[in-house]
Amino acid sequence: MIEKLKPEPAIxxxxxxxKIIIEITGMHKWFGAFHVLKNINLKxxxxxxxVICGPSGSGKSTLIRCINRLExxxxxxxxxxxxxxxxxxxxxxxIRSEVGIVFxxxxxxxxxxVLENCSLAPIWVRNMAKAEAExxxxxxxxxxxxxxxxxxxxxxxxxxxxxRVAIARSLCMNPKIMLFDEPTSALDPEMxxxxxxxxxxxxxxxxxxxxxxHEMGFAxxxxxxxxxxxxxxxxxxxxxxxxxxxxEHDRTKLxxxxxxxx
Amino acid sequence: MxxxxxxxxxxxxxxxxxxxxxxxxxVIIQILTVAIVFALLALILRNVVNNLEAIGKEFSFKFLMYxxxxxxxxxxxxxxxxxxxxxxxxVVGILNTLLVAVCGIVLATVMGFLMGILRLSKNWxxxxxxxxxLEFTRNVPVLLHILFIHGIIVTQLRxxxxxxxxxxxxxxxxxxxxxxxxxxxxxxxxxxxxxIVSVTFVFFFRRWAKKVQDETGRVxxxxxxxxxxxxxATAVAFIATGMPLSWSIPELRGFNFKGGLAIKPxxxxxxxxxxxxxxxxxxxxxxxxxxxVSYGQTEAAAALGLTRNRTLQLIVIPQAIRVIIPPLASxxxxxxxxxxxxxxxxxxxxxATVGGITLMQTGKEMETMIIVLLTYLVISMVISGFxxxxxxxxxxxxx
Ligand SMILES: Nc1ncnc2c1ncn2[C@@H]1O[C@H](COP(=O)(O)OP(=O)(O)OP(=O)(O)O)[C@@H](O)[C@H]1O
Ligand SMILES: [Mg+2]
Numbered sequence: 001m002i003e004k005l006k007p008e009p010a011i012x013x014x015x016x017x018x019k020i021i022i023e024i025t026g027m028h029k030w031f032g033a034f035h036v037l038k039n040i041n042l043k044x045x046x047x048x049x050x051v052i053c054g055p056s057g058s059g060k061s062t063l064i065r066c067i068n069r070l071e072x073x074x075x076x077x078x079x080x081x082x083x084x085x086x087x088x089x090x091x092x093x094x095i096r097s098e099v100g101i102v103f104x105x106x107x108x109x110x111x112x113x114v115l116e117n118c119s120l121a122p123i124w125v126r127n128m129a130k131a132e133a134e135x136x137x138x139x140x141x142x143x144x145x146x147x148x149x150x151x152x153x154x155x156x157x158x159x160x161x162x163x164r165v166a167i168a169r170s171l172c173m174n175p176k177i178m179l180f181d182e183p184t185s186a187l188d189p190e191m192x193x194x195x196x197x198x199x200x201x202x203x204x205x206x207x208x209x210x211x212x213x214h215e216m217g218f219a220x221x222x223x224x225x226x227x228x229x230x231x232x233x234x235x236x237x238x239x240x241x242x243x244x245x246x247x248e249h250d251r252t253k254l255x256x257x258x259x260x261x262x
Numbered sequence: 263m264x265x266x267x268x269x270x271x272x273x274x275x276x277x278x279x280x281x282x283x284x285x286x287x288x289v290i291i292q293i294l295t296v297a298i299v300f301a302l303l304a305l306i307l308r309n310v311v312n313n314l315e316a317i318g319k320e321f322s323f324k325f326l327m328y329x330x331x332x333x334x335x336x337x338x339x340x341x342x343x344x345x346x347x348x349x350x351x352x353v354v355g356i357l358n359t360l361l362v363a364v365c366g367i368v369l370a371t372v373m374g375f376l377m378g379i380l381r382l383s384k385n386w387x388x389x390x391x392x393x394x395x396l397e398f399t400r401n402v403p404v405l406l407h408i409l410f411i412h413g414i415i416v417t418q419l420r421x422x423x424x425x426x427x428x429x430x431x432x433x434x435x436x437x438x439x440x441x442x443x444x445x446x447x448x449x450x451x452x453x454x455x456x457x458i459v460s461v462t463f464v465f466f467f468r469r470w471a472k473k474v475q476d477e478t479g480r481v482x483x484x485x486x487x488x489x490x491x492x493x494x495a496t497a498v499a500f501i502a503t504g505m506p507l508s509w510s511i512p513e514l515r516g517f518n519f520k521g522g523l524a525i526k527p528x529x530x531x532x533x534x535x536x537x538x539x540x541x542x543x544x545x546x547x548x549x550x551x552x553x554x555v556s557y558g559q560t561e562a563a564a565a566l567g568l569t570r571n572r573t574l575q576l577i578v579i580p581q582a583i584r585v586i587i588p589p590l591a592s593x594x595x596x597x598x599x600x601x602x603x604x605x606x607x608x609x610x611x612x613x614a615t616v617g618g619i620t621l622m623q624t625g626k627e628m629e630t631m632i633i634v635l636l637t638y639l640v641i642s643m644v645i646s647g648f649x650x651x652x653x654x655x656x657x658x659x660x661x
Contacts, residue, residue: 070564093567093569096566098567109581121568124481124572127479127480129479130479133479
């Protein structure tokens with residue numbers, strides 16, 4: 001009730017809108033002998049919304065997982081919010097608490113209620129009081145339109161509801177950057193829309209978003225830039241209209257024809 | 263089904279209706295089952311009593327009051343001489359079974375969890391070493407392990423006069439392991455009280471710390487404070503009361519040691535063999551339990567900024583425990599029942615006393631076997647009852 005005012009999630013003022021929040025330069029990554037990511041260069045401004053697409057196995061997941069160091073890169077430099085990602089564990093924890101990620105498989109904690117899933121990190125990472133954390137969790141559960149499920153366990157929810165809880169769980173950490181790794185591809189068609197709606201609404205708050213998805217409607221509606229990857233390289237990046245209407249590279253054309261074919 | 267039979271009342275006779283009612287049917291079946299089981303039991307019992315009478319034996323437990331007239335070399339808890347009754351011998355046996363079961367469960371759990379975690383180590387050498395030990399141990403019958411350890415102790419260790427001597431206070435010989443025994447002065451009760459008080463304090467401190475965290479978000483290093491308080495307060499009390507502790511050191515007198523605490527070779531052999539044998543199964547259970555928590559869970563927790571330890575504490579362990587508990591319970595039951603192999607090396611457990619010598623001397627097969635059986639049944643039921651309760655407490659809520 002007497003809730004203290006928490007800062008709103010990363011609504012960007014115009015003055016730092018041009019600030020670079022993610023800067024990747026000359027980055028390479030190998031899985032053993034397999035060269036997954038080749039010479040990646042990418043700059044993302046604060047508040048930018050980027051959609052990443054490309055054929056299966058092209059390294060899209062690996063790329064965004066490098067940004068919060070769920071994967072380690074071997075060469076080049078990744079700077080997130082002025083902090084360079086190195087082996088320094090404290091830095092990694094700080095970056096991770098500022099970068100939210102939503103997985104294809106939701107990865108909710110099955111032994112905790114929806115409310116506990118959402119309030120866990122604010123309590124243990126942000127050292128927030130329980131009541132405060134729960135208010136915060138409820139606020140974001142309302143934002144994703146499932147406050148009435150707060151007391152249930154993940155196993156009792158539909159896929160679409162679970163993915164929305166996962167989004168709320170990330171938002172509770174008040175992240176500056178949100179990463180999405182194919183958030184709708186494990187969902188039945190009728191649930192895809194409810195998750196996309198939440199993401200579109202989220203895009204309007206001004207948080208920086210990197211979304212791996214093949215939902216081209218979402219890309220057109222929301223993205224500032226679409227990045228096409230193939231075989232571990234960034235092949236092409238353009239605003240969505242240009243990207244869909246006159247792709248430059250043959251590989252992009254081929255990919256788009258395949259995507260739009262079904 | 264129930265709905266149909268109720269919507270058209272009177273169209274069938276009442277018995278059919280009862281039978282078609284789901285709840286009623288299940289009650290009827292249960293009553294019938296219990297009745298049949300008891301009838302069978304009664305039949306068997308009558309048969310036994312009749313047959314025993316036919317060969318001139320009477321079914322009675324009076325023999326328990328007669329002198330046992332045999333020696334039990336290992337009775338750490340109660341006084342026992344060969345003039346004691348069979349009842350007392352039975353109690354000694356039951357206590358010895360309990361002792362080795364409890365000690366075995368504790369050691370097997372510690373070793374099992376340790377090896378299970380080592381098996382997950384990324385260090386190739388450690389991983390392989392533990393794996394080889396596990397595979398070898400698991401695939402040899404436990405009886406051989408018991409005989410093996412016992413064999414080492416009695417054949418490879420020297421007699422007391424040439425015992426392995428550690429700092430003049432620990433002696434390893436073929437008559438057992440002799441260690442200093444703590445002797446407390448009367449005033450030591452103060453230390454005990456302080457210890458209990460500090461444990462109680464820690465109990466309330468943890469609740470208080472939880473409350474503070476809930477209210478303000480402040481996180482105390484609860485584990486270290488708890489450990490510090492208990493160890494610290496007890497140590498202070500120990501020093502303040504003038505260290506009222508002395509040690510009775512084992513000393514060689516004639517052919518054996520006097521003073522100190524003697525741990526018999528039979529006990530050591532049985533305890534160690536049962537523990538490390540069972541710990542191999544527990545290690546695999548623990549490993550499987552931890553692996554059952556998908557890597558996605560750890561990643562999701564890490565991605566939220568939780569530290570490695572918090573991830574273990576809040577996400578991995580609570581989920582792994584659910585997978586571990588049920589098979590762990592059956593390992594505890596196995597260990598307890600395997601302890602009956604004690605008889606092979608002369609450890610006087612309930613099988614060796616009541617089910618062995620007492621049976622031989624009195625010829626009371628039925629009665630002694632009932633005692634042995636009930637002993638294992640009660641221990642097993644206590645273990646599985648506890649584990650079931652724990653399992654229920656931690657069960658996952660699914661749709
Ligand atoms: N942990 C790993 N170890 C070894 N190889 C891996 C690992 N993770 C991914 N790969 C390989 O790296 C390549 C890129 O994988 P990644 O998951 O990034 O592709 P993706 O573009 O996300 O594909 P998809 O659309 O199927 O999700 C694939 O060939 C994959 O087999
Ligand atoms: Mg992927």
